Amino acid sequence: MEIKLKSKPKEIADFSDTALMITWDEGHESLYIYEDLRQACPCARCNELRKSTKTGKLPFKRAIPLETKSANIKPKAIEAVGLYAIRFKWNDGHDTGIYTFDFLRKLCTCEQCQPV
Numbered sequence: 001m002e003i004k005l006k007s008k009p010k011e012i013a014d015f016s017d018t019a020l021m022i023t024w025d026e027g028h029e030s031l032y033i034y035e036d037l038r039q040a041c042p043c044a045r046c047n048e049l050r051k052s053t054k055t056g057k058l059p060f061k062r063a064i065p066l067e068t069k070s071a072n073i074k075p076k077a078i079e080a081v082g083l084y085a086i087r088f089k090w091n092d093g094h095d096t097g098i099y100t101f102d103f104l105r106k107l108c109t110c111e112q113c114q115p116v
């Protein structure tokens with residue numbers, strides 16, 4: 001099977017303790033808050049969890065105890081999944097979400113991508 005990618009990252013790098021920067025090969029830069037990325041986890045379990053809450057958000061802050069003292073959700077590791085996605089190993093122990101590049105590209109919150 002051939003996967004045609006619309007979006008490919010040129011670089012994926014820590015921007016700060018709470019955010020990730022992805023530079024796409026078309027030159028666009030996207031900044032993602034780790035907590036938002038964790039919240040957007042596309043795995044089946046998180047999809048179910050989101051449906052079951054009134055807010056449509058994951059209750060991960062209370063439901064999943066954080067390993068670290070820091071309240072910040074962030075990845076302990078980021079792994080490549082094939083040539084089309086990355087997987088985060090979150091510090092709350094969750095690691096089943098596969099974030100495809102096309103999915104991440106659409107998540108970009110900048111003014112250009114999400115006009116108000």
Ligand SMILES: [Zn+2]
Pocket residue numbers: 041042043044045046047094096097
């Ligand atoms: Zn998940």
Ligand SMILES: [Zn+2]
Pocket residue numbers: 028029030108109110111112113114
């Ligand atoms: Zn953007």
